[in-house]
Amino acid sequence: QVQLVESGGGLVQAGGSLRLSCAASGRISTYAMGWFRQAPGKEREFAAAISWSGDSTTYADSVKGRFTISRDNAKNTVYLQINSLKPEDTAVYYCAAGRGYSTSSYYRYDYRYENWGQGTQVTVSS
Secondary structure (H helix, E strand, O other): OOOEEEEOOEEEEOOOOEEEEEEEOOOOOOEEEEEEEEOOOOOOEEEEEEOOOOOOEEEOOOOOOOEEEEEEOOOOEEEEEEOOOOHHHOEEEEEEEEEOOOOHHHHOOHHHOOEEOOOEEEEEEO
């Protein structure tokens, strides 16, 4: 089990960028990592996932080309670089860790994850 703490959210204008971080309390080298988001009044949705080694990444179609997930296993930290922000990106962003060595596409689903952070709010103004 690892505890996850997200940071880096905030209020930003449309077209801007943010870099979210997710710091883990323990080693994440045996976990795939993912980012999900939940907009007001909507269900939580998948945004991005990265395999345990970092050599495989998967993105939701809605964020492809604008979001980049990366990880630093030495620092036990995962990042989500968000560019060209849109008002519809407004949501609480959650980091998650799922045990295993499958390719990142396996981790598109929230039930693949055992550990979740508390979330960080991203608000995009138009």
